[in-house]
Amino acid sequence: MSAQNLLVELFTEELPPKALKRLGEAFASALAESLVAQGLAEAGAAVVNFASPRRLGAHVHGVLARAADKPVSTKLMPASVGLDANGQATPALLKRLAALGADASAVASLRREGEGKNEALFHDSVAPGVALAEGLQKAIEAAMAKLPIPKVMTYQLADGWSTVNFVRPVHGLVALHGADVVPVSVLGLEAGRMTQGHRFEARANPVALTNADCYALQMATEGAVIASFSERRAEIVRQLEAAAAPLGLTPVEDDALLDEVSALVERPNVLVGQFEEAFLEVPQECLILTMKANQKYFPLLDAAGRLTNRFLIVSNISPDDASAVIGGNERVVRPRLADAKFFFDQDRRKTLADRVPGLAKVVYHNKLGTQGERSQKVELIAVGIAAMLGDERLESAVSMAAKLAKADLLTDMVGEFPELQGIMGRYYAQHDGLSDDVAFAIEDHYKPRFAGDELPRSDVGVCVALADKLETLVGMFGIGEKPTGDKDPFALRRHALGVIRMLIERDLPLNLDALLFVAAGIRGFSEDDANQVAVFMFERLSGMLREQGYSAQEVDAVVSLRPQRLGDIPKRLTAVRAFAALPESESLAAANKRVGNILKKAEGEVGDKADPARFVEDAEKALFAALGEIAPQADAAFEAGDYTASLQKLAALKTPVDAFFDHVMVNADDPALKANRLALLNQLHRTMNRVADLSRLAA
Numbered sequence: 001m002s003a004q005n006l007l008v009e010l011f012t013e014e015l016p017p018k019a020l021k022r023l024g025e026a027f028a029s030a031l032a033e034s035l036v037a038q039g040l041a042e043a044g045a046a047v048v049n050f051a052s053p054r055r056l057g058a059h060v061h062g063v064l065a066r067a068a069d070k071p072v073s074t075k076l077m078p079a080s081v082g083l084d085a086n087g088q089a090t091p092a093l094l095k096r097l098a099a100l101g102a103d104a105s106a107v108a109s110l111r112r113e114g115e116g117k118n119e120a121l122f123h124d125s126v127a128p129g130v131a132l133a134e135g136l137q138k139a140i141e142a143a144m145a146k147l148p149i150p151k152v153m154t155y156q157l158a159d160g161w162s163t164v165n166f167v168r169p170v171h172g173l174v175a176l177h178g179a180d181v182v183p184v185s186v187l188g189l190e191a192g193r194m195t196q197g198h199r200f201e202a203r204a205n206p207v208a209l210t211n212a213d214c215y216a217l218q219m220a221t222e223g224a225v226i227a228s229f230s231e232r233r234a235e236i237v238r239q240l241e242a243a244a245a246p247l248g249l250t251p252v253e254d255d256a257l258l259d260e261v262s263a264l265v266e267r268p269n270v271l272v273g274q275f276e277e278a279f280l281e282v283p284q285e286c287l288i289l290t291m292k293a294n295q296k297y298f299p300l301l302d303a304a305g306r307l308t309n310r311f312l313i314v315s316n317i318s319p320d321d322a323s324a325v326i327g328g329n330e331r332v333v334r335p336r337l338a339d340a341k342f343f344f345d346q347d348r349r350k351t352l353a354d355r356v357p358g359l360a361k362v363v364y365h366n367k368l369g370t371q372g373e374r375s376q377k378v379e380l381i382a383v384g385i386a387a388m389l390g391d392e393r394l395e396s397a398v399s400m401a402a403k404l405a406k407a408d409l410l411t412d413m414v415g416e417f418p419e420l421q422g423i424m425g426r427y428y429a430q431h432d433g434l435s436d437d438v439a440f441a442i443e444d445h446y447k448p449r450f451a452g453d454e455l456p457r458s459d460v461g462v463c464v465a466l467a468d469k470l471e472t473l474v475g476m477f478g479i480g481e482k483p484t485g486d487k488d489p490f491a492l493r494r495h496a497l498g499v500i501r502m503l504i505e506r507d508l509p510l511n512l513d514a515l516l517f518v519a520a521g522i523r524g525f526s527e528d529d530a531n532q533v534a535v536f537m538f539e540r541l542s543g544m545l546r547e548q549g550y551s552a553q554e555v556d557a558v559v560s561l562r563p564q565r566l567g568d569i570p571k572r573l574t575a576v577r578a579f580a581a582l583p584e585s586e587s588l589a590a591a592n593k594r595v596g597n598i599l600k601k602a603e604g605e606v607g608d609k610a611d612p613a614r615f616v617e618d619a620e621k622a623l624f625a626a627l628g629e630i631a632p633q634a635d636a637a638f639e640a641g642d643y644t645a646s647l648q649k650l651a652a653l654k655t656p657v658d659a660f661f662d663h664v665m666v667n668a669d670d671p672a673l674k675a676n677r678l679a680l681l682n683q684l685h686r687t688m689n690r691v692a693d694l695s696r697l698a699a
């Protein structure tokens with residue numbers, strides 16, 4: 001079978017820029033998967049995806065003109081049903097063979113497997129391999145059906161009657177196997193070798209593709225298009241850096257913006273623009289956001305990270321004289337910056353404190369009241385957290401910050417740019433003469449906003465951020481708005497991880513259940529609601545720790561105890577990992593699991609401490625003596641926070657524990673003796689499981 005490289009391209013109207021990268025990757029991978037499944041390409045065949053504003057394409061290496069024939073074995077029926085007493089085919093067998101395209105002549109070649117009642121008849125045949133035209137037709141249709149399309153369009157075909165659905169209207173189809181056109185069709189289009197280049201700068205339009213391997217080169221030279229999304233993105237990065245370097249400046253880093261701009265241009269040309277320095281009086285976050293969000297520009301920063309009045313434009317054309325392009329973009333950005341300055345000036349005419357009453361008119365949730373009511377509850381929770389930390393001066397700043405935290409939602413700037421909530425609150429608080437602790441807490445109470453984001457900078461910010469997230473968690477759980485599957489419209493998983501990170505990374509001396517009970521009480525919900533949130537948070541904690549490289553056994557051993565001070569958890573995990581490396585750990589973990597099972601099955605209440613006067617066997621006496629010596633040492637290390645030393649002490653229990661289970665019958669006939677031995681095991685269980693549930697380490 002001849003194998004050549006395959007190219008497929010859909011030429012479309014402008015595709016949605018924020019989805020283009022995913023569309024290109026999905027189209028190429030789905031196309032290749034289908035070809036592999038049909039035997040037309042080998043698993044692991046090299047696949048290159050192409051995606052530009054007006055095209056989706058894929059280049060697949062080593063595609064066959066026809067797939068290899070495949071042997072097919074079909075189980076027909078039991079031999080006793082298919083053959084009569086004389087070994088002749090029954091009507092049932094003949095009917096089954098006819099369905100497979102065979103006749104009575106195939107009976108003699110049927111294969112038998114099994115013996116007696118289990119003997120069955122099998123029909124062996126060879127299925128011809130699928131031809132590329134048929135297989136590619138199926139592959140293209142499958143790839144198009146699997147595209148992660150944000151919103152489907154319905155449009156008419158050229159005949160004026162038929163309508164089809166796709167992400168954008170398609171105007172061309174290319175399918176080349178080597179230099180040969182593969183006769184396939186989709187969306188009313190027949191495949192060919194002609195495609196379109198750049199709207200204005202193509203050297204030839206249409207572009208006649210020579211073969212599948214010339215696509216990228218011909219599009220670049222004749223069509224003036226960099227067809228590969230990744231290559232176009234890399235070229236934009238190169239040009240951005242090259243344009244900024246002579247100015248001694250650095251472009252703002254923003255991967256999402258870079259992806260979007262890469263989806264808006266076919267052949268990038270980076271130019272430098274500038275605006276009046278007077279606009280720099282506006283907070284740079286506002287200017288940066290308006291340039292990125294509205295104009296897709298890359299603002300330039302100086303060495304100190306301050307915004308300058310220069311910015312980079314990624315143009316889709318490369319005229320000999322770019323001054324008109326630069327001037328046009330400078331004229332366009334000026335009104336945007338003027339709007340930002342107007343919003344900033346207007347907002348500062350009213351203090352944040354004056355805006356707080358207006359929160360009573362903003363609905364937060366129809367079952368949870370207004371933002372004003374929510375702010376009051378967040379303030380109470382935040383002050384409660386500050387009180388737990390035992391700092392009276394902290395309480396006053398926390399109260400002020402929590403009271404004002406949501407006030408900037410009513411400003412014009414945040415109304416225009418919701419992404420600036422908190423940030424603008426900080427600027428307006430500083431303008432109002434409030435302390436930096438309060439101002440930065442207003443900004444930081446949204447943190448961490450995403451995985452890897454920084455935590456609040458001060459204790460004031462931490463208290464308000466914890467309160468804000470705990471109030472959201474308890475409130476949403478209290479009204480039944482829990483995350484389900486991959487749906488989490490209120491970002492409760494993110495809020496839970498934010499609380500966890502603050503408690504762990506700041507090593508705060510706070511009890512998780514106490515925090516949740518306070519929040520639930522202030523919100524008017526029950527301790528059961530708070531406990532549901534706790535379960536949810538420990539699930540998130542387990543997932544986070546496994547992502548950090550801890551094993552499932554290590555995480556389960558620690559988290560199953562639901563330690564209340566989350567800041568201790570890293571030390572506990574380190575201790576468990578060190579304990580697991582000891583030669584005694586496997587035996588002790590197994591013994592601990594056995595002890596736990598025995599205690600679970602015990603009837604009635606088990607005593608807390610064994611009576612040495614009731615011991616009979618030397619092994620139980622030895623275990624009691626060892627516990628008397630080792631438990632105080634392990635407990636002292638535990639209380640001192642040295643969890644590694646606490647678990648290391650337990651290694652000395654291996655010998656007496658093994659001897660106990662070898663020579664002592666726990667469930668003795670004498671009830672008093674049995675109860676005493678259960679009490680001894682209860683002591684052992686408590687001593688071994690203070691740092692972690694060591695039974696979770698058992699194989």
